[in-house]
Amino acid sequence: MTRPRAAWWLVSPALIAITVFFVIPVIAALALSFTDFDIYGVADRHNVRFIGLDNYRRLLDAPVFWIALRNTFVFVIAGAPLSIAVSLVTALLLHARLARARAVFRTALFAPVVTTVVAVAAIWRYLYHGRYGMIDHALGWFGIDPIDWLGDPRWSMPALIGFAVWKNFGYNMIIFLAGLLGLPEEPFEAARIDGATRLQQLRFLTLPALAPTLLLVTILTMVGYFQLFAEPYVMTRGGPAQSTTSILYYMFEEGFQWWNLGFASAVAFVLFAIMLAGTLLQLALARRWSQP
Amino acid sequence: MIAPVRRIRTIRRTEPYLINGALALAAVIAVFPLAWMLSVSMMAPGEASSSPPPLVPASPTLASYRELFSRAAIGRHLANSVGLALAATVLSLAFNVTAGYAFAKLRFAGRDLLWKGVVGVMLVPAQVAMIPLFLLLKQLGLVNTYAGVLLPSLASASAMFLIRQYARGIPDELLEAARIDGAGELRIFWSIVVPVLRPVLVTLAIFAFLGSWNDFLWPLIVLSDDARQPLPVAIAALSREHAGDSELMMAGAVVTVAPVLAVFIALQRYYLAGLVTGSVKG
Numbered sequence: 057m058t059r060p061r062a063a064w065w066l067v068s069p070a071l072i073a074i075t076v077f078f079v080i081p082v083i084a085a086l087a088l089s090f091t092d093f094d095i096y097g098v099a100d101r102h103n104v105r106f107i108g109l110d111n112y113r114r115l116l117d118a119p120v121f122w123i124a125l126r127n128t129f130v131f132v133i134a135g136a137p138l139s140i141a142v143s144l145v146t147a148l149l150l151h152a153r154l155a156r157a158r159a160v161f162r163t164a165l166f167a168p169v170v171t172t173v174v175a176v177a178a179i180w181r182y183l184y185h186g187r188y189g190m191i192d193h194a195l196g197w198f199g200i201d202p203i204d205w206l207g208d209p210r211w212s213m214p215a216l217i218g219f220a221v222w223k224n225f226g227y228n229m230i231i232f233l234a235g236l237l238g239l240p241e242e243p244f245e246a247a248r249i250d251g252a253t254r255l256q257q258l259r260f261l262t263l264p265a266l267a268p269t270l271l272l273v274t275i276l277t278m279v280g281y282f283q284l285f286a287e288p289y290v291m292t293r294g295g296p297a298q299s300t301t302s303i304l305y306y307m308f309e310e311g312f313q314w315w316n317l318g319f320a321s322a323v324a325f326v327l328f329a330i331m332l333a334g335t336l337l338q339l340a341l342a343r344r345w346s347q348p
Numbered sequence: 349m350i351a352p353v354r355r356i357r358t359i360r361r362t363e364p365y366l367i368n369g370a371l372a373l374a375a376v377i378a379v380f381p382l383a384w385m386l387s388v389s390m391m392a393p394g395e396a397s398s399s400p401p402p403l404v405p406a407s408p409t410l411a412s413y414r415e416l417f418s419r420a421a422i423g424r425h426l427a428n429s430v431g432l433a434l435a436a437t438v439l440s441l442a443f444n445v446t447a448g449y450a451f452a453k454l455r456f457a458g459r460d461l462l463w464k465g466v467v468g469v470m471l472v473p474a475q476v477a478m479i480p481l482f483l484l485l486k487q488l489g490l491v492n493t494y495a496g497v498l499l500p501s502l503a504s505a506s507a508m509f510l511i512r513q514y515a516r517g518i519p520d521e522l523l524e525a526a527r528i529d530g531a532g533e534l535r536i537f538w539s540i541v542v543p544v545l546r547p548v549l550v551t552l553a554i555f556a557f558l559g560s561w562n563d564f565l566w567p568l569i570v571l572s573d574d575a576r577q578p579l580p581v582a583i584a585a586l587s588r589e590h591a592g593d594s595e596l597m598m599a600g601a602v603v604t605v606a607p608v609l610a611v612f613i614a615l616q617r618y619y620l621a622g623l624v625t626g627s628v629k630g
Contacts, residue, residue: 060457062534062537063455063459064456066449069503071503074503074505077481077499077503078477078500081478081484082472084483098483146374149371154363155367155371156368164379165378166612167609170611172580174584175580175604175605176381176601178583178598179601182597227623231623307475317479317483327473327476328473
């Protein structure tokens with residue numbers, strides 16, 4: 057068989073699958089977001105009408121959408137940097153020359169990443185319990201009154217963020233660790249001879265060298281945190297008082313609970329647009345900083 | 349200038365303890381919820397709902413597991429999860445390895461443009477496609493079937509990315525030598541490329557298996573029939589109904605989490621290497 061022919065044989069199954077089951081649905085979702093596709097549309101396609109931008113207009117008028125948007129932004133803006141900071145600190149600790157039993161610590165710290173969100177969310181719901189929860193019990197040692205983490209609208213989002221950081225930090229930790237292992241020895245040697253402290257080495261050598269890794273990690277983490285769904289679904293059902301309703305949770309409820317599929321598609325596209333804008337913004341900022 | 353020197357010496361002496369102490373504390377926080385899940389799952393019904401919360405069961409029992417397998421029929425969901433994850437793994441290998449290799453090593457018209465398209469696909473979150481995909485599957489009569497769960501995960505841009513990244517390291521001379529010896533392209537793929545790619549195939553297999561095992565939103569949408577649901581969907585339903593029954597919930601969490609933790613611990617070398625190469629998920 058000739059080379060180009062063989063190449064097509066190897067490539068086309070995947071390309072066809074990705075086109076049929078992803079690219080076309082994405083385009084269809086955009087089209088769907090301009091229609092009033094609902095439960096009647098599911099029953100009979102003739103009930104579907106083109107309604108232009110009405111879904112997007114209704115979306116901007118829906119108070120729940122703004123609540124969900126705000127909640128999602130809080131989750132991303134507080135959760136992603138916190139998660140990255142924990143990842144960076146643990147990676148630096150693992151990388152420290154004095155660290156012992158690295159393999160054991162690495163495995164332990166990474167373990168939450170491979171677990172199933174739904175299952176470990178159930179554990180955390182119990183840890184956060186207002187009466188029997190281990191966390192309130194531990195806070196009691198320091199004289200802090202019990203907090204109804206998942207039942208109090210002021211604490212529900214911080215509680216989800218705490219859970220998400222625990223679940224995710226190990227992933228970025230490994231990426232940072234690989235970045236640290238790739239750093240050349242010589243500059244650090246020279247800095248030590250010149251009498252630079254650990255902190256100065258970290259500030260002027262390690263962190264600048266990790267900048268590209270940091271950019272990648274920030275974008276991936278932000279994108280991941282925008283997709284908040286399983287945590288509120290299992291832990292809070294979006295409550296209390298909609299304090300943990302995320303954009304995806306809103307999309308799921310509108311789409312698969314109420315079958316407003318046209319409207320839900322508009323919700324999905326708004327989320328996509330926000331995520332894309334966030335990614336492009338970070339790339340632009342990174343480019344500006346890297347060329348002073 | 350004696351004092352600063354002494355201070356530096358004290359820092360030097362305490363530093364190993366500080367670093368290893370901080371690591372130990374972080375490790376305890378990471379592992380504690382999992383250890384506690386195991387402990388609570390073996391408590392007698394109702395035992396965990398007391399204050400202060402008990403750390404270990406007074407007398408360990410498997411009552412919750414028995415109830416889980418008999419009344420909640422978790423065995424059925426476990427079998428669904430295993431079947432779906434194995435099928436997803438085989439399908440992902442079949443579709444993505446061939447394509448990833450071809451994009452890395454073979455020349456064909458439009459290759460670079462198509463590859464840009466594949467990379468572009470990675471920018472779009474999977475949830476955007478879910479509603480039309482659901483309607484498509486409904487049209488095909490595949491809602492509430494295992495095939496409906498599997499079809500969208502056949503090909504994955506990030507999996508192709510991982511394979512391509514690794515396959516670029518295959519020396520062209522190796523492939524040319526085989527061509528000069530008269531081997532066909534498919535033969536070369538099977539007898540030269542696949543063996544060379546073995547480590548990354550293991551990596552991809554783990555990613556695909558764990559990705560499918562932990563997947564939640566899509567099976568939740570496609571499978572409304574209880575009997576076909578994998579563990580995460582069943583556990584979520586259980587936790588929405590039996591929230592108060594902590595021991596039962598924790599037993600369910602153990603059944604869900606233990607297999608993936610075992611896979612990870614056994615194969616973590618491949619898993620972590622792949623995570624760094626491609627920075628991919630699923």
